[in-house]
Amino acid sequence: MFELLGIPPQALFGQVLLGLINGSFYAILSLGLAVIFGLLNIINFTHGAQYMMGAFVAWMCLNYLGINYWAALLLAPLIVGIVGVLIERFLISRLAHLDHLYGLLLTFGLALIIQGLFRNNYGSSGLPYQIPPQLAGGHNLGFMFLPNYRAWVVIASLVICLATWFVIEKTRLGAYLRAATENPTLTQAFGINVPLLVTLTYGFGVALAAFAGVLAAPIYSVNPNMGADLIIVVFAVVVIGGMGSIMGAIVTGFGLGLIEGVTKVFYPEASATVIFIIMVLVLLVKPAGLFGRPA
Amino acid sequence: MKLKTLLLGSVFGALLVSPALAQQISVKAGVLNDRSGLYADLSGEGSVVAARMAVEDFKAAEKGIKVEIISADHQNKPDVGSTIARQWYDQDGVDIILDVPTSSVALAVNQITKEKNKIHINSGAATSDLTGKACSPNTIHWTYDTYALAQGTGGAMVKAGGDSWFFLTADYAFGHALERDTAAIVTKNGGKVLGAVRTPFPGTDFSSFLLQAQASKAKVIGLANAGGDTINSIKQAGEFGIVAGGQKLAGLLVFLTDVHALGLQTAQGLVLTEAFYWDTNDQTRAWSERFAKAHGGKKPTMVQAGVYSGMLHYLKAVEAAKSKDTAAVMAKMKELPTDDPLFGKGSVRIDGRKMHDMYLFEVKKPSESKAPWDYYKQIAVLPAEQAFKPLSESECPLVKK
Numbered sequence: 001m002f003e004l005l006g007i008p009p010q011a012l013f014g015q016v017l018l019g020l021i022n023g024s025f026y027a028i029l030s031l032g033l034a035v036i037f038g039l040l041n042i043i044n045f046t047h048g049a050q051y052m053m054g055a056f057v058a059w060m061c062l063n064y065l066g067i068n069y070w071a072a073l074l075l076a077p078l079i080v081g082i083v084g085v086l087i088e089r090f091l092i093s094r095l096a097h098l099d100h101l102y103g104l105l106l107t108f109g110l111a112l113i114i115q116g117l118f119r120n121n122y123g124s125s126g127l128p129y130q131i132p133p134q135l136a137g138g139h140n141l142g143f144m145f146l147p148n149y150r151a152w153v154v155i156a157s158l159v160i161c162l163a164t165w166f167v168i169e170k171t172r173l174g175a176y177l178r179a180a181t182e183n184p185t186l187t188q189a190f191g192i193n194v195p196l197l198v199t200l201t202y203g204f205g206v207a208l209a210a211f212a213g214v215l216a217a218p219i220y221s222v223n224p225n226m227g228a229d230l231i232i233v234v235f236a237v238v239v240i241g242g243m244g245s246i247m248g249a250i251v252t253g254f255g256l257g258l259i260e261g262v263t264k265v266f267y268p269e270a271s272a273t274v275i276f277i278i279m280v281l282v283l284l285v286k287p288a289g290l291f292g293r294p295a
Numbered sequence: 296m297k298l299k300t301l302l303l304g305s306v307f308g309a310l311l312v313s314p315a316l317a318q319q320i321s322v323k324a325g326v327l328n329d330r331s332g333l334y335a336d337l338s339g340e341g342s343v344v345a346a347r348m349a350v351e352d353f354k355a356a357e358k359g360i361k362v363e364i365i366s367a368d369h370q371n372k373p374d375v376g377s378t379i380a381r382q383w384y385d386q387d388g389v390d391i392i393l394d395v396p397t398s399s400v401a402l403a404v405n406q407i408t409k410e411k412n413k414i415h416i417n418s419g420a421a422t423s424d425l426t427g428k429a430c431s432p433n434t435i436h437w438t439y440d441t442y443a444l445a446q447g448t449g450g451a452m453v454k455a456g457g458d459s460w461f462f463l464t465a466d467y468a469f470g471h472a473l474e475r476d477t478a479a480i481v482t483k484n485g486g487k488v489l490g491a492v493r494t495p496f497p498g499t500d501f502s503s504f505l506l507q508a509q510a511s512k513a514k515v516i517g518l519a520n521a522g523g524d525t526i527n528s529i530k531q532a533g534e535f536g537i538v539a540g541g542q543k544l545a546g547l548l549v550f551l552t553d554v555h556a557l558g559l560q561t562a563q564g565l566v567l568t569e570a571f572y573w574d575t576n577d578q579t580r581a582w583s584e585r586f587a588k589a590h591g592g593k594k595p596t597m598v599q600a601g602v603y604s605g606m607l608h609y610l611k612a613v614e615a616a617k618s619k620d621t622a623a624v625m626a627k628m629k630e631l632p633t634d635d636p637l638f639g640k641g642s643v644r645i646d647g648r649k650m651h652d653m654y655l656f657e658v659k660k661p662s663e664s665k666a667p668w669d670y671y672k673q674i675a676v677l678p679a680e681q682a683f684k685p686l687s688e689s690e691c692p693l694v695k696k
Contacts, residue, residue, distance in 0.1 A: 022500050125553060225331075268466075271503075
């Protein structure tokens with residue numbers, strides 16, 4: 001059996017697979033950010049908090065209302081998405097004509113407020129959420145033990161990511177959205193309700209974050225800080241992929257998860273920084289990101 | 296004439312009030328800990344509540360000691376903690392800093408306290424270096440340390456047949472100290488350490504590291520981490536079938552709030568070492584009941600209990616020394632025996648180590664738990680002399696050999 005730098009290939013396969021699983025979270029979250037940035041030009045710093053809210057709504061559904069994981073997987077994105085729509089309608093839309101920076105400050109402030117409220121009510125050490133019984137256990141793949149739930153996470157996120165890409169790039173609705181981004185006044189002149197489109201898009205981006213939150217609830221603890229820890233990495237992913245690029249967000253999400261996974265084997269101490277090192281390199285060589293178009 | 300009466304009056308006045316004035320000592324205590332991050336539940340506002348309870352129970356006001364308590368969030372960052380500590384000592388007139396979880400921050404505050412010649416009673420941090428090579432005449436390490444945790448959980452696991460270990464170590468001062476102290480106990484008892492992986496702190500996904508631990512085929516996976524890191528590693532170890540596969544998990548530092556967050560379903564059977572558990576005797580139950588009332592129904596952790604106990608002993612020393620002079624109070628604290636309802640009788644050693652028994656607990660099965668927060672059953676008591684590092688092996692320069 002050959003070894004690569006002292007790591008048997010079997011172990012490496014396992015790590016690559018794990019990297020892909022973590023990449024799924026990066027992909028869904030950065031996809032949501034990319035959609036929102038692409039169509040609204042808003043850098044949505046509340047994204048991490050909305051991901052956390054998704055996990056919390058799933059927990060509340062189970063503990064207060066007895067609603068199981070599968071229903072929460074639909075309900076939580078819907079509820080958090082509606083909250084997002086309200087945020088867009090009453091707060092963000094008022095800043096639409098101003099510089100990016102105002103939107104960034106607003107969403108960042110909102111994130112701090114939301115996280116603070118949850119921390120006040122639920123503490124910082126998190127709440128238990130069990131893996132749904134249908135997905136408990138796992139399979140031995142020979143080179144690693146793969147929990148069923150993690151396999152489900154990869155499949156679910158791939159399907160959601162590709163479906164989103166398809167809707168935006170290949171359908172009539174997507175065409176309206178892209179037109180509204182390119183030239184809102186002209187699109188409105190064709191009789192399309194652009195403000196409504198923008199609000200719904202924000203709601204959808206937020207729902208994506210909440211969906212990722214529900215997916216994460218059974219494997220990470222449901223914790224008010226869970227989004228804050230992740231959001232910085234996800235922003236790096238979006239920057240590497242190219243702001244606003246849908247496919248870029250998906251591919252870099254999975255790709256960076258993979259690179260991070262491999263780093264955890266060879267030099268675990270650097271696994272928290274490797275993504276930022278890549279970000280710096282990419283920005284030096286291609287400032288618009290790997291898939292971005294130069295402005 | 297007028298001046299004379301005035302003078303006379305003030306002399307009489309001074310005579311009347313002077314006994315009270317002479318005894319009036321004002322002290323300012325700062326509770327410095329994590330108020331928003333992964334250690335906020337095990338220390339945080341609860342530690343402030345505990346410090347206030349100590350002031351109440353001591354009846355400080357009646358004894359002529361005026362106590363003011365302030366608090367701040369060090370965000371688990373040594374630079375933030377140092378800045379606050381300096382400002383408290385230099386500008387805000389703080390006499391004593393309490394709690395300070397997160398070993399890297401604690402070591403920084405330990406150093407600043409020595410420079411400014413103030414007092415630090417540490418409850419939250421773990422590193423045994425605080426009374427080892429970094430020991431200081433101004434610091435008391437109150438509740439627990441990595442040596443005691445290693446003795447407790449590490450010793451028990453090795454005795455139960457867990458003679459090969461692999462560590463998941465939080466990559467900062469605390470994790471390194473805990474890994475070092477536990478590895479020493481394991482090898483001393485005839486076991487061996489197969490490897491370790493340093494995990495970035497704080498982390499969320501530990502599956503990759505757990506898989507490496509699994510591949511090592513070690514009988515015991517030692518979790519040299521704390522708070523949210525421990526919660527996520529235990530949760531994910533269950534998911535990857537590590538315990539089902541025959542390997543055992545050793546949570547080297549697990550707090551009551553961690554078990555609460557994990558839920559008994561996931562945490563059951565875990566063996567852990569603590570200095571305090573609320574459901575030990577009538578006194579601890581009564582105190583914890585009062586604490587819970589003042590702190591949103593949550594039971595105290597050993598860190599919060601330690602802040603109470605430390606504050607109480609400090610006030611006793613101030614009363615005995617009749618001053619808040621650092622050297623006098625430190626001498627009194629080391630001279631007077633400690634005694635409180637939570638930790639019982641004990642003492643403070645020359646190196647600053649507070650001595651009391653430690654307990655080995657096992658987390659109950661969901662079926663055994665009768666009420667909320669009913670989580671532990673006691674399996675052994677470690678006498679203080681056995682739990683903490685003997686002075687004969689001390690690296691502390693204060694200990695004369």
